[in-house]
Amino acid sequence: MLRTLLIDVGKALYLFSGLMGLAAILTWMERKQSALMQDRVGANRARIFGLRLLGLPHIITDAVKLLTKEDFVPAGVPTWLHALAPWVTLTVACLPAAAIPFGHVLPWGGQAIELQLMDMQVGLVYALAIASMAIYGVILAGWVTRNKWAVLGSLRAAAQLIGFGVVLGISLIGPVLLYGTLNLQEMVHWQDTTVLHGWLPRWGIFFQPLAFLVFLTVGIAETKRIPFDLPEGESEIIGYFLEYSGMKFGAFFLADFIETVVVAMLTVTVFLGGWSVPYLSADQGGFVWPWGAHTAVPPAGVALLQMAAFWVKVFAVCWLLLLIRWTLPRFRIDQAVRLGWQYLLPLSVLNTFGTAAVLLIVGQ
Amino acid sequence: MKYWWYRFYYTTRGVLWPLWVGLVNLFRRPVTIQYPHEKPRLFPRSRMMLYNDIDNCIGCLQCARVCPVDCIAIETVKADKDLGVTNTGHKKKLYVTIFDIDEAKCCYCNLCTEVCPTECLVMTPNFEGSVYDRYNLILRFAKITPEERAEILRKAGGKTAGVTGILARKA
Numbered sequence: 001m002l003r004t005l006l007i008d009v010g011k012a013l014y015l016f017s018g019l020m021g022l023a024a025i026l027t028w029m030e031r032k033q034s035a036l037m038q039d040r041v042g043a044n045r046a047r048i049f050g051l052r053l054l055g056l057p058h059i060i061t062d063a064v065k066l067l068t069k070e071d072f073v074p075a076g077v078p079t080w081l082h083a084l085a086p087w088v089t090l091t092v093a094c095l096p097a098a099a100i101p102f103g104h105v106l107p108w109g110g111q112a113i114e115l116q117l118m119d120m121q122v123g124l125v126y127a128l129a130i131a132s133m134a135i136y137g138v139i140l141a142g143w144v145t146r147n148k149w150a151v152l153g154s155l156r157a158a159a160q161l162i163g164f165g166v167v168l169g170i171s172l173i174g175p176v177l178l179y180g181t182l183n184l185q186e187m188v189h190w191q192d193t194t195v196l197h198g199w200l201p202r203w204g205i206f207f208q209p210l211a212f213l214v215f216l217t218v219g220i221a222e223t224k225r226i227p228f229d230l231p232e233g234e235s236e237i238i239g240y241f242l243e244y245s246g247m248k249f250g251a252f253f254l255a256d257f258i259e260t261v262v263v264a265m266l267t268v269t270v271f272l273g274g275w276s277v278p279y280l281s282a283d284q285g286g287f288v289w290p291w292g293a294h295t296a297v298p299p300a301g302v303a304l305l306q307m308a309a310f311w312v313k314v315f316a317v318c319w320l321l322l323l324i325r326w327t328l329p330r331f332r333i334d335q336a337v338r339l340g341w342q343y344l345l346p347l348s349v350l351n352t353f354g355t356a357a358v359l360l361i362v363g364q
Numbered sequence: 365m366k367y368w369w370y371r372f373y374y375t376t377r378g379v380l381w382p383l384w385v386g387l388v389n390l391f392r393r394p395v396t397i398q399y400p401h402e403k404p405r406l407f408p409r410s411r412m413m414l415y416n417d418i419d420n421c422i423g424c425l426q427c428a429r430v431c432p433v434d435c436i437a438i439e440t441v442k443a444d445k446d447l448g449v450t451n452t453g454h455k456k457k458l459y460v461t462i463f464d465i466d467e468a469k470c471c472y473c474n475l476c477t478e479v480c481p482t483e484c485l486v487m488t489p490n491f492e493g494s495v496y497d498r499y500n501l502i503l504r505f506a507k508i509t510p511e512e513r514a515e516i517l518r519k520a521g522g523k524t525a526g527v528t529g530i531l532a533r534k535a
Contacts, residue, residue: 037386041396327386328379343372 011117012098018311019097023257024059026318030257031058033319034326066250074145074243081144086244086251089137093255093262095130099123100265101185103275103307104192104282107299115275115307116185123184124176127266128169131222134259135161138224138231138240141252145243154240156333157224157231163340164221164228171214171348174355175204175270188274193281198290201278204271210351212271214344219263220324221340225256227328228336232256264317268310272317275310282306411472412491414465416505420450420484423458427476427485428527435469436476437462439526441516450482460506461513462528467493468501 028043032055035042043055051057073082100123103115120126135158142154176182179190193202205212221228232239241252268274279287286296297305331339397404406412423440439462447456477485495501508516517524 033390036394037390039389039392039395041394041398323383323386323390327382339375342368343375 007113008117011113011115015097015100015102015117016094018102019094019258019261020254022261022311022314022318023254026257026260026322027062027254028056028059029318029322030325031055033322037323037326063250066247069246071246071248072243074147077145077243081140082243083248085137085141085144086241086248086255087137088140089134089255090251090258092130092133092137093258096127096262097265099127099184100262100269101188101274102310103303104188106303106307114185115303119185120183122182124172124182124187124270127184127262128165128172131168131259131262132161132165134222134255135165137255141244142240147243149238150240150242153231153233153238153242157240159333160221160224160228160231160336160340163337164218164344167214167340167344167348168218168222170345170352171211171218172270173352174211174348175208177352177355177359178204178207184269184274187270188276191273192276194279194290198279198288201273201276203273203276208271208351208355210347211355212267214348214351215271216267216321218340218344219267220321221336223256223259223263223321225260225321226325227331229330230333230336233330260318260321261314264314264321267317268313272313274313275306277305277309280305406489406491409487410489410491411474411487413467413488413493414470414476414503415486415488415490416463416465417484417486418460418463418505418507420452420482421460421463421505422450422454422456422482423460423526424481425525425527426479426481430475430479432473432475433469433471434527435466435471437464437466437526437528439524439528441520441524444519450484452482454482458525459508459516461508461516461524462526463505465503465505466501467503468498 032042043058044052046052046055046057046061048057048060073079098117099120101116105112106115107113118126138157138161139154142150142152142157175187179187181187181190187204191201191203194200195202195206200206224231229239230237232241241249244252279289280297280302281288282299282302284294285299286294286302288294423438425438425440428434428436428438438460440458441461443457443459447459449455472487474487477483477487493501506513
């Protein structure tokens with residue numbers, strides 16, 4: 001009993017420290033990658049004992065700055081509601097990660113630890129349901145601060161998140177039909193093999209490229225970041241967290257990065273083979289290369305490789321999301337809503353019917 | 365429907381092409397110059413702060429006359445002894461008692477260095493002209509001290525020549 005509890009706490013600590021840590025690193029990557037893309041140097045002023053460390057100490061200086069700033073609450077606003085909104089946003093941003101499998105099994109003291117926080121049959125639905133709740137924090141933040149611009153920002157957020165939330169669900173029906181399951185761990189198992197005589201990993205992206213593109217686009221929209229940052233639009237169109245300062249603002253800011261990581265995790269799990277390493281098979285006890293060679297790997301090594309592969313893939317997708325974020329300009333609200341309803345929704349419905357038709361013809 | 369496809373094509377192209385450009389630039393070297401730690405490499409004939417090599421100055425006043433913003437102030441007194449010649453062989457007939465350039469006024473047009481017959485007035489590559497008091501931007505090139513100047517003026521009976529604007533009156 002205690003052992004199970006400790007294992008669960010350990011898994012939760014591992015996953016969420018990885019999630020928060022990656023989100024914190026993304027705040028640094030955001031600056032550094034944008035600087036490199038624009039042929040600049042980027043953040044490099046903060047130092048620890050004279051070490052610049054490529055500007056990594058800026059993560060700490062940011063946190064110190066946000067924590068020591070004045071926490072301003074507008075007059076006539078219930079303080080507890082004002083404080084609730086960032087925490088709703090932050091919590092809801094973190095929770096979908098609980099359904100994500102971050103590894104297969106880890107052999108530990110003669111016992112196999114399932115590397116997933118909640119092994120649910122409806123893991124995907126759970127993740128999407130929690131992700132759709134992000135709207136509550138946003139609406140609360142806009143509404144409670146009694147600022148008409150903040151309210152307008154949160155209404156834009158509502159229009160955007162609801163519109164794209166629909167597409168988010170429908171775009172994943174194609175992969176779900178293909179895998180025949182809503183369980184995220186089983187989805188990864190389906191992808192943890194190869195096709196084309198062992199040359200190509202059986203990843204969802206190769207079978208559902210359209211769904212991948214639509215899901216990634218909608219995922220960016222769900223994170224409320226550029227090019228879909230009309231709910232926020234910090235300096236130009238004023239977002240829903242206008243009346244927040246200090247660490248409460250930091251919570252909203254961090255929630256965006258956490259959502260980015262969570263979207264990357266979902267993308268990896270559904271389309272990029274999750275924790276599966278290409279050509280590595282736990283049943284065969286090592287790598288089975290396409291040309292017939294075999295490299296033996298001990299079971300613990302297999303488990304660690306898979307755990308590492310998950311984070312590597314998540315990091316790669318985060319990198320891609322940042323690349324997109326620093327490339328495209330912001331959509332207008334009408335453009336964003338039209339993109340959601342007129343382009344992505346028909347495309348995802350088309351993908352659903354196409355996948356269903358193909359599966360019907362092929363006969364599973 | 366044709367319009368739908370038109371927009372679809374241009375949107376897709378407009379997303380993918382910038383992504384490619386961003387990706388290419390990601391692997392380029394930064395163009396930033398970390399200024400206080402490294403200085404920019406200037407072009408050979410950059411026009412920066414002026415410098416006058418007063419030993420070669422004959423006090424001909426051409427620079428002060430050509431200056432479009434009147435930032436050069438010169439006062440000369442007829443020499444009562446042989447002052448020698450400049451590097452270019454011009455005979456120095458005048459004491460240059462005041463040679464002030466107000467860099468705050470200077471428009472860096474390079475006209476003064478063009479007309480200088482002895483090439484003693486030049487533009488240096490020094491561009492770091494920030495000072496706490498703007499009067500510190502008045503560069504005083506004359507080597508003659510105020511005491512020596514008073515002595516020279518007394519001997520010459522107060523007869524001076526030159527282009528002395530507001531600067532010289534302040535000096």
